[in-house]
Amino acid sequence: MSKFAIEVQGLTKSFNGKLAVDQLDLSIPEGIICGFLGPNGSGKTTTIRMICGLLKADAGQGTCLGFDLFKETRNIRKNIGYMTQKFSGYHDLTVRENLSFISRLFSIQNREETIDQTLEKFALTTRQNQLAGYLSGGLKQRLALACCLIHQPKLVLLDEPTASVDPSARRDFWEILYQTAAQGVTILVSTHYMDEANRCQELIYLSNGRVLAQGSQQQILHSSNIFIWNIYSQQIDYAYKILKKIPLIQNISIFDQTLQISSKHPKAGDLTQMILHKEGIFATVTSHPFNLEDAYVHLIAQPKKIYL
Ligand SMILES: Nc1ncnc2c1ncn2[C@@H]1O[C@H](COP(=O)(O)OP(=O)(O)OP(=O)(O)O)[C@@H](O)[C@H]1O
Ligand SMILES: [Mg+2]
Missing domain, CATH: 3.30.70.100 (Alpha-Beta Plaits)
Known part of the structure; x- marks a missing residue:
């Protein structure tokens, strides 16, 4: 595998003739938490979906975890966790059933034991029989993160994971992200919250589908010259x-x-x-x-x- 978890060049995508992502170059080193910032409609979700192999780029090339974005999408999907911008769990299934469904999709061994451990890790054990649709915003996002991490991915792509989460629940959420990153997992997280940007080792600023700046917080601050x-x-x-x-x-x-x-x-x-x-x-x-x-x-x- 390359030393970059994500490496893409010239990634481009249009919808109905309108550019959403415009010749994007990205290199995200392994094992870091990288923040993905940019105004509404700047192309964050589109980029994440192309990196996941869920959306085919019109042009460009690249790898995700060393797998080709165009030819090895199955391998990419097996090895990553993707948390969508809107809750993608099943409202009509319980917390445990949601985890069970995902663990079957990924053919996880020792399924029941893994689910028990995941429930424990995400403090969801007492909620396991509750329907996901009735969880609070914070718990829903915690379940979505649990679903995203249960198969122990090497790379996690989180699309505005705390958009409807209160500040205290957001802190708990980030605690789990730090624990995950400490195990060597690369995390790309899109956010509009600057306190979350402050928690990232590296930042990418996107506008109109183009990268405006990428670097550490210090590099971004020093280079802005304002x-x-x-x-x-x-x-x-x-x-x-x-x-x-x-x-x-x-x-x-x-x-x-x-x-x-x-x-x-x-x-x-x-x-x-x-x-x-x-x-x-x-x-x-x-x-x-x-x-x-x-x-x-x-x-x-x-x-x-x-x-x-
Ligand atoms: N499936 C689609 N069909 C048509 N246009 C789309 C589609 N997906 C995205 N777009 C357009 O592409 C552009 C980039 O959208 P995208 O969702 O990637 O932005 P974003 O940075 O994630 O925005 P937000 O912060 O609001 O989530 C927008 O103009 C959007 O309307
Ligand atoms: Mg988005």
Whole structure:
């Protein structure tokens, strides 16, 4: 097997003549948790489905766990776990029956014992006879993850796995992901949550079906080359109207009584202070540390690939 769990070049897919994934190159090393970020419709699910061998690319090439994306899809499907964006378990089956069904599909040996261990590991033993359709959002996702991992895959593809999960249940979910990764399993997880992005060793930012940036958190933060300031003022609405017109400011957002601005220019904070002062607005401008959410907003606003 190559040292990359996933390696694809030029992967392309259109639906009804509209590009969903556009000449995508990806290299995801084995054994890491990799976050897959991007706006709605940027092509995350389509990419994941092509990597799984569930959707055939129009063009490109690549391997998943060393298996060819086009010729060895059966081997890929046997060795990966895929958790779909919407709950794909059976609502009319109990928790145990869902696990039993999946373990039959994968011809798992010692089926009942494996199911018992899985129920225990995912804290679902007391729920095993409950219909999946009546589980809470958090438990449903935990069952979906259990179904995804029961056959001990080497690579797990999770498509927004915690979209309807409360913060506490999300922490439990990530605890299981860390335990799984510690066993050498590669995890690709798509998410819109920046706290989840913070938990990943490597990040891929996607927009309009293209990779905008790929690298570690530090690489992404250092390469973005953007500065952020917080502006406190009693006249926040007026300040917003003024600053909105200044081309030097790349992005402007309101957080309660604070405006946050970003710019590529290191002196944009001083300049903002001067402009507001000239307009008769009293404001305090302070520099703000740059984080992954800022990097996301910046990258999406300026779609050009950054090589790290
Ligand atoms: N089966 C399909 N038929 C037609 N268009 C599709 C199909 N699947 C995806 N698309 C289109 O391809 C583009 C990429 O969609 P995709 O679901 O991959 O994005 P995404 O990044 O997963 O979005 P989200 O964050 O909303 O889940 C979108 O414009 C979508 O409408
Ligand atoms: Mg999606």
